[in-house]
Amino acid sequence: MSIPRGIVLPLAILLAWQAASSAGLVDPRLLPPLQAVAAKAWALVTGDAIALKLGASLLRALAGFALGAALGLLLGFLCGMSRTADLLLRPSFQALKSIAVFAWIPLIALWFGFGEVAPVVFVALAVFPVVVLNTWEGVQAAPHRLLEVGAALRFGPWQRLRRIVLPAALPSILTGVQLGLIHAWLATVGAEYFLAKGSGLGSLLIEGRDHFDMPLVMVGVILLGSIGFLLNRAALLVGARLVPWRQAAA
């Protein structure tokens, strides 16, 4: 029999954790016993507050993602297809992109207050650049030969987009959208620390910190990571469905 080697290290850490806390070597407030964390997780999962909180967070993430991805696709296609638009808009985009995304928080807070708009705007802002960049790259990657074939067949701009540019760009666009989804989730949690008071997974974490409730914080972090993982998986699956030729292209 063989144990998968990947779980050796995590198991060892868990064992050391359990041993240290049952021997009383560590401050239980900093490293609570495993059963306390498990009990907290169970209480959270079986309670009904968590579903509301997660729902609120996911809704914010998806709303911001939809807004940011739509605008990103628009700008990406515009700059990819038109050289004039590219020359006009790209430098401004690059300059704005170099503002670390969290630096927008005070500005957004002052402009949009603490309502539901502010987190959505922040999430959209976090999603936008990566979608633009990948869309632009994908559109640029349309093979010149095919474009020439299109010109020879007298394709109009719409046909060119539909038959040549889009299929060539789709793999890269999906990469951008997938990365955008991860950024959206990350930004949602960040927005909930700074902007939205009261609901969501981010505020659960902050609440745990404020009450020095280590089990709550730990369960929150695990939830945060698992949801990010699931979102990423979902995006990968959808991507594989939409663009079966992606692996071959990549």
Added chain:
Amino acid sequence: MSDAALAADTVLDAQARRPLRLPTWPIGLIVPLLALALWSLSAQRGWLPPQVLPAPAEVWLTLEDLWRSGDLVSHLGISLLRVAQGFGVGAAIGLALGTAMGLSRTIEAYVRPLFVAVAQVPTIGWLPLLMLPLGIGEALKVVIIAKAALVPVTLNTLDGIRGVPPAWREVGAVFRYDRFQLLRHVILPAAVPPIFTGVRYGLTNSWKALVAVELLASAEGIGYLLVWGRQMFQMDLVIAGMVVIAAVGLLFDGALALVEQRLQRWRERGA
């Protein structure tokens, strides 16, 4: 007409059609200048209260003020020191971890799942967890910034080492290189460009993480300037801080991109 003549003809044609090439970058200034003009106009006409959008001149004055009083230099110095410490720690661990995993499949099998699990939780998610044991002092900042740098450096180092063409290793084997020589003369030189890409991402990530951590828990540094401006409803200070953050971000990325290009050129010649 022969093919060659035809080709020469089209080349000439193309040259004739583009007699002089004006630089295109000034076109990129049009949109920012228009935005600036609109911004000034709106401030002049009082379309928006100054707490919402102060005049550009006011932002500039604030920047000048910050510079002259030395506040900017001291806050920025503190922030840069934090990035240097955190990034140094994170990149060093990332290089070691990535190299170890890249060279040994056994180590990779043991360590990678745990690493992926840690990387899965975004840096911002670790903040509340680490705040409890570490407090909100310098240790927290260094650990968070280090984690932000660690992930891309590790993954790119691993990929870089794995990406060394097997043929090159075989050449090393022909020369009867031992492990150390193989690492020193074949694997490391070949893996430098991808590793450097990881370092560049790592530094960008570190700067972003610094801003986040300073916003949440700090009494000094460039992120704190933003928090202060927000609390005082001094929009000019907030925007000035954002300008500085963008400038530093651009500087980091630009400098590293330049080095990266040089490294890539070496790679193309070498390959």
